[in-house]
Amino acid sequence: MDQIADIKITDRQRAILGIIVEEYVSTARPVASEQIVNNYRVNVSSATVRNDMAELERLGLIVQPHTSAGRIPTDRGYRYFVTNLMHPSALPLDEQRKIRHQFHQVELDAEEWVRLAASVLSRTVHSAAVATAPRSIEVRLKHFELLSISDTRLLLVLVGDEGSVTQQMLTVDEAADQGELSALALKLNNALEGKTAPEIQAWEQAEDIAQLGEFAPMVLKTLTSMLGKLERPESGNVYHEGLSHILEQPEFRVPGRMQQIIELFEQGDVWSTLITSMAGREGVQVIIGEEGTAEGIASCSVVIARYGLEDRMTGLLGVVGPVRMPYSRSVSTVGYMSELLSDLLQRAYSREG
Amino acid sequence: MDQIADIKITDRQRAILGIIVEEYVSTARPVASEQIVNNYRVNVSSATVRNDMAELERLGLIVQPHTSAGRIPTDRGYRYFVTNLMHPSALPLDEQRKIRHQFHQVELDAEEWVRLAASVLSRTVHSAAVATAPRSIEVRLKHFELLSISDTRLLLVLVGDEGSVTQQMLTVDEAADQGELSALALKLNNALEGKTAPEIQAWEQAEDIAQLGEFAPMVLKTLTSMLGKLERPESGNVYHEGLSHILEQPEFRVPGRMQQIIELFEQGDVWSTLITSMAGREGVQVIIGEEGTAEGIASCSVVIARYGLEDRMTGLLGVVGPVRMPYSRSVSTVGYMSELLSDLLQRAYSREG
DNA sequence: GTTAGCACTCGCCAAGCCGGAGTGCCAGAA
């Protein structure tokens, strides 16, 4: 794609483009030249505005849905707006306070926060919101427990150093005695606390595992696989909320569209591609319509940001809405919410406490 | 409501009602008298069928959407069909095998099974499906662990006797030493293993808690509240899938409807009312349209069943679709799936193993 | 470079019309 910043247009044309975007975003109807001179203080006549609009259309920034209709922005037009025209301001203080308040109501639980974040975000921007649970870059074993559930079933409960808890049921051929299991768990906990998955594997190579009993190999294998899974960013839960908001938008009145979007949300592998494509990006990212790689999402825009603790844990938070989206508001809200979430995690999980 | 079984109609009228229901369910268009005599072997003329249809309409079992249209079943008509006319047969063996196969592919985890059940169910009946995670009637403490995450944060990990795992983060004023915590956990585990929430409270009353250190009261309080929460049936996760299927149905082409349904699914407190209203009911329940208590769900039918282990753990599994639903197929599929799920749980969680 | 004026193009109803579908009823047959 050619550089959007290089497009040469006059100041007035820039202003007109801005007006068209904002007006269209709020009314969802094509914007006419007359409408512009009436509602905004441009000191020229509608005919002049029309000339400028013709130029903007030539540049591919706006289009007419049909003759005798006003203009609407193209994806390219939105992109120009987002890159050069809008000024995302900080969220008003009272809104900040209202949001913050909701988070202090809730218990200390990262999953819960993320779920709430999706919910708050969707309500604040009147759009759908998605959020992925934070994943650690590197998880160290804090503690694990081996419990005998029945004769042939064990439960392995693993706690990561950041407080994440996972469990896995294991089947064994031979009856396992709880005393034996506890003894094994005690020994291994002492040896492995603070170790990462690869470190555990290395330890396993170096030690004489056989002496630890018949269950040791399976337990070690499960531990490393569970730790590994905790680190994989795409394996975490994806929360989404506010689908109904985006279906209110007139662009989704077209029969097929809605289902497309719902399927998108339900199957969820779009999010994993989004997650991976966000790897390494900083700040709030805006993906407009066709720019998105996923085909289904072509009629949607995504405003998304990373949150988390530098180098330790990270997750994604964003809004999904129609291309005709109030980008400025979305960007500032997503920005604020991701900082807030990072902040909460910071306080909860910083090693100092 | 007057008893649906008491309605007096002739055999032929019964047959005609059955035809109308089945035909309308599969075509979604009003059924005409001519259509009935052409496609089904009724040995009378269309005029006779019309007379019978007039009678069925008088009884409130069918209606005409407008003059010069065929007939469609009313909620009452569907109810009569479900109660007296349909014969839900067992699922074909090859379908049973296909479904069973999918469950054997997946690891031993109740939550995972339930999620899969919702997914399989929705695909099998081409409708939306919901499932709630199984909840124990009575949870006994299997084990808990106290872990110091940072100076002022503790993590309490609780394992129930059926293998459910939950965690809660606790804040403390004073730095907690891991050794001290482990000692406390050891003592309490010994004293409390196998106890239910009320039993723990009773124990707390009887014992001298003060000697166990400053953290003991908080830990005990948290343990009972966590156990209590595990027992509350409406606090479990609700999984739903296949929304897009039901939105394909022509009855949801009406603009507002879709959002209504989606909000219904998103907010989820409809499910908790459903769960409580299912308390004590056995077998597959069918709720048709207006019969449902929730207002939003009036345009939908629900076919739902309980699964679980008698007196030990239980959850809900069902399909949600338009009132124009293939009830026979839904009932047999839901019936089969709930038995399958019970079966899996039985094997995984029976105390014998 | 800007503007007034004007012809031109469409989309969007609303009205009117027509054909088809399906019924209810009736009189006569079994």
Added chain:
DNA sequence: TTCTGGCACTCCGGCTTGGCGAGTGCTAAC
């Protein structure tokens, strides 16, 4: 009685037509 063929009647849905209003592009003049 119960059924049936025939027929008038109703109403929906689709199609066409015409008029209105909105908005533009162009041109000629400022």
